[in-house]
Amino acid sequence: MTEVSDALAPIGAVQRTKVGREATEPMRADIRLLGAILGDTVREQNGDEVFDLVERARVESFRVRRSEIDRTEISHMFDGIDIHLAVPIIRAFSHFALLANVAEDIHRERRRRVHVGAGDPPQDSSLAATYAKLDVAELDSGTIADALKGAVISPVITAHPTETRRRTVFVTQHRITRLMRLHAEGHTETDDGRDIERELRRQVLTLWQTALIRLSRLQITDEIDVGLRYYAAALFEVIPQVNADVREALRSRWPDAELLSGPFLQPGSWIGGDRDGNPNVTAAVVRRATGSAAFTALAHYLVELTDLEQELSISARLVAVTPQLAALAEACPEEARTDEPYRRAVRLIRGRLSATAAEILDRQPQHVLDLGLSRYATPDELRADLDTIDESLRGHGSALLAGDRLALLREGVHAFGFHLSGLDMRQNSDVHEEVVAELLAWAGVHPDYASLPEDERVELLTTELSTRRPLLSDRARLSELAHKELAVIEAAAYAVVRYGPAAVPNYVISMCQSVSDVLEAAILLKEAGLLDASGSEPFCPVGISPLFETIDDLHNGATILQAMLDLPFYRTLVAARDDWQEVMLGYSDSNKDGGYLAANWAVYRAELDLVEVARKTGIRLRLFHGRGGTVGRGGGPSYQAILAQPPGAVNGSLRLTEQGEIIAAKYAEPQLARRNLESLVAATLESTLLDVEGLGDTAEPAYAVLDEIAGLAQRSYAELVHDTPGFVDYFKQSTPVSEIGSLNIGSRPTSRKPTESIADLRAIPWVLAWSQSRVMLPGWYGTGAAFEQWIAAGPEDERVQALRDLYERWPFFRGVLSNMAQVLAKSDLGLAARYAELVDDESLRHRVFDKIVEEHQRTIAMHKLITGHDDLLADNPALARSVFNRFPYLEPLNHLQVELLRRYRSGDDDELVQRGILLTMNGLASALRNSG
Template structure:
């Protein structure tokens, strides 16, 4: 083995590595500064020698990554194995902190670039903005049709509590404070004093991050998960979404924006499964669902109260120059009668300022709505009516910039969020419904589960009475396998409440390969049921259908699942179009590539004709929620991109391209489907595969990590894949640096086609294949064969291990050939940089995780050493999740 380099040599190696990643100068400066602050904290607060040990392992993994030599890799592994358990624990924490800081620096750079672009003329015309999509649509279909489609645009993210966010909320909060300090540091003057102050505070915050326990002491309750999601609304979404609308309106209308009625509708609707998704989660009860709705309403009403108060205080327009309309005068008179003391106080602060007075009175009425006092608004529609009265009054008096400026922002907020904030959705497994109905119709004693099933309908009815129909009403049926599964929801609602049953939009969730194939026939049957016909008549013949990405991928493999999903969408969309049904497809996409992850906008543009039609709904979960919506500038960019793709997906040009490519490459799809499925079954249907999988990945141990409130599996043990939820299936393969759920079978599928020229043409012209291959390239780039081999060696099935490695090699070869260059992601340089920057540091944590996993596999159960090794393992899981980012 080579001797360890000197400190000077080490600095040179690390500097050369970072410089070779193509990192922008500003970002490199941030990474170095934050890394130096962490190093200072480790020296000040860590045990003796910790900093030096961290640097030794960091240098060794960088050298192993750069040199790609077995000797360098063995040296890095030897360092990881040489630490005591206590030291390994500290080192794992240090690398995890480092990832949080690198992620922060990268996010800060994205924000920096977005702000620089915003200051450049013409950036609104970038290809992936709503303004550009609208311009293209207008060229293809004409002004009137483009305007109609824009008016009907809808983007509907649904936040879920699926357990893939490994960070504690305290850690996320500390990182957010650091983000603010980085911004202050950028804005600091050159005299040095402000920068020194900002860096001193950053050092204090990094110290806090280091001292904060990285693992949750216990699993969060569903209510904890509700409050975590609420933080995204409070800090970002509530104020950001109206700015998205305004930015698009500015781009479309130029100087006219803000001086007249906007052309951009409030097209975002936010849903939530947090507190409503009870499929396999016994901790989500009817009382939890009620509490979730109450918490969300409290947050939005407080937000509206603050916004009304803020905008109201700016309307210091005197009555002589801006006279109120009769409607505004009547609103003030009514408030003065119902709230004489509050009216007197407001009037004293707003003499001869009628518009200010009346908007401040709205704030008081919203406060009454929140507290349940007399005088509150009965529904958000009443507040919207009052705001529009103010808007019309201001416009009539000539104050158009106020009418369509701040007041319009308030209108957009109420239209988007109502008094409920999130549209809470209930989800339950079809089998639970069948069991409950069997008990009820047998007439015997009701089990606790059946009582709880019925109580959910009482909760939905109560939420609708309190917060309006939009607050709750969608009921998603997991594992829908027949029309009867959907009709059962209405039958149970009648058992619970008779004729007083709540208004329900029952949404089928087709998850397995067989269910996806059967979906069109099931839907054709279900729309004949009286309850469905009645509800569709009330909603303009609207129907929502959910597609499951994760279970279908676990069922037949990622390639066949993607092709099956496309075919199902194509057939469902055609059936809906022929039946005159306004279809919304709800995509159960996760953050990880094995669960339909990857860039949403490219996926939207690859959908079959008529399957989008200006409406896109998808699940957002775990770390993806905070990555996409946790920072205002990034949230605005993401929403603009997705909305642009949603608008453009139904343009004649895009639909013609996708349908033509699907038809032209149908035989390619057929060959890939059959070959990939056979290869996947060769692996997962092999005798003993499930216990082998649990041995060669930290699947069992992941269940011990306090990620979320829902159990990781449906049964007590993993004897088959059916026992295992899709999320830990993906999460475990990711932790083992194999990422099998994202790519396995693609190499065999492409090899079965064999014609490289044909496949290259398909990659260029077939959006579905291009999206699939680009996502697999990202998944493969985060795979590390050297580490994967060590995980696979934990099992005693060389045949299965070799099968995985052979498929990995074949898939990598084909992906590189089709994407170009001599390595992965060479056509995606920014993504390649992000992966390469993290990889050696993830390797360090993986080596620590492997060491702990080997000890746990070998040790007797229940020993003290087990607990120490288990903690090390869980720390490394959290760190790897932070390093790889899209983990489950």
């Protein structure tokens, strides 16, 4: 095996990331404060032996970073460690990761205040900076109105196996954040006079005495609850604010354009609707997911109405209300407070909303008020009554009152409706084929649908979709699979009727490879009453979204879309949806299929081709980006990623998945949520309204260069992952991928099918496992070899200069290299070498790991050659600070994980060993922040 030398040392140890000490000293002081409090807590609660081991591990980890000792010394510290000592050490470093996250978030807020206070220009990714760019562009109202017609930005929250923190931990972390925010502002006491440091100690003690993870396997219901907690934490406050602010800012610039009549930000969810490879998603789960979301929305409105009723104590003896407000107040059946029309009007609204809750919810929230009134049929009716209050308040000079709680509530109802967030349905095309074949056989339409060629399938399905005749009757005897699939879709139909069409906005088809794959999903929607294209007014409230995932599918995506739209039947459905067609692009499986660079380029090429189909057919294309948290699954900074889309690909609308630790990192606090949602909106506006690609007439030659390099990268990646004998065994032994499935992490199996194939392995465990072992392979492998081979195939100086030019001018190419550099900076092949030692076959270990080491070195060298940066994180000082200041604290977690994996695989079935492995996974995921 390659020697563990400087080539395998942590990136920070070799490059000595240069971080301005003066600028970062406040953050380091915060880390020292929280670390000291945690250390004191560990000593007090678990004694000197545990504390001394934690402190020794911490000191030795920093010595490793400074290259003062070989890391084998720290690894030997944990050889044979008593599991009762190991678990609290793991917990200590995991808690430190959580606290370091807080310190870094507070520091980012502090630096922004410094920039604002210094009068610096607004920073890119802020709305202020975007508005300044739009002002310079001098766009006309017609252009803006057309570009932003039907504009929607939808972050879609998705379940993730490492985001398993209990609600208590979540809440305690919030309290620590609030206290540290006060501390950063120079306060020593809270508003009610409590000593901040003492309160921090109280919260850290609570954190230490609270279990980080659940003992039982995570259920989908747990994941649903985790996803919903972000609304109360931040989204109920921030989404309405951002929607209102953006609409006001744009309309003030283009008052004649009538922009953004609908809410710009509309959140979505996959939790409870994504059954691709997850047999645990049932009709009951869909009912639970949609019902819990609706409950969360209506419960929030009722709380706000209760508070609003108390606040609006305005007397009719002192102000003149509008006739509409007076009529609303008079409709309240209670006779009290006759001179307080606003309170009576709000009370009436609360009574009607309570009647709505009684009819559509399975359980009733607090603050319901039974006045015997009729329910609101739609959210628009509720908004109309709230608008009546708003207009009356503004009519007698009370705009300040109208612009506070009432304004947020009005905007909230606009964005969240009665459904809160749209639940996408997703299933694999193979399942659709099997179920539709069964339905067609039962109905006597065709005995063997699966045997038909594609053109005959399309003809048969189109004929069925053009009639109202159902395929099934009550007497139908179907397989368990068919019953389950139909029940799930019927549960979705129930949600559409009960909570409104926005409750289930899309049906996503995984592994979509043909037009018949799309039509099969349409057949199932038709059977549930969600599609009717037989009459003059087609009906389909649920959009059908093909998902192109593999490299080949991405290449063929535009051809499939064109063929879909060539069908008169399908084109009428799209027309009935205001000509919008959504297409989902998969980053995860394409990466697993072809590697980092090939996957990113395949997505870009697919977007170019899809945009051209949309232009030719006259439809409006909305792209849904299936991005994971990590770069290997399409992650990376959202602002740069959106700007890196090809021309016409954003078109005013964007949907993207948000997963795992990324959700907490972005949306756990109002300030975090505001900044990250602003970033999404800013990038969407710029990509839609400005020329951000920067290639101009040189686009085609640039595309040709990437075609060549991506092909080389795919071959290099395939040579390792698909063609190296024993690679799957190496992967399973050198990473904790098997334990991800066996230790009750997440609600879904790690593979879509019970096979040993990499192709059937889900993308999350594929990326998570490489992240845990610190190889981070999906985020870079194959790229270095591709660049090296392409440069060597021509005049080297010219080709290097061509790549440098693309790096300077092309956001896509710059983003690819920047994201890759982030992954390389987080990788640590010295630690990875320890995981490689878990591979029994020494020959296999050499064969695979040596290739990984060589390509790692090659990729870093190519990054330096193209960008001119010695430092991988030259363009990301925030991550540079993180890597430099706290990555040594990850070292003990990795060593302990290897030690416990070794024991577990040797047959040690101690429950604490299993729990220790799970704790290391969560600690590393929290520290890396984008691990899967």
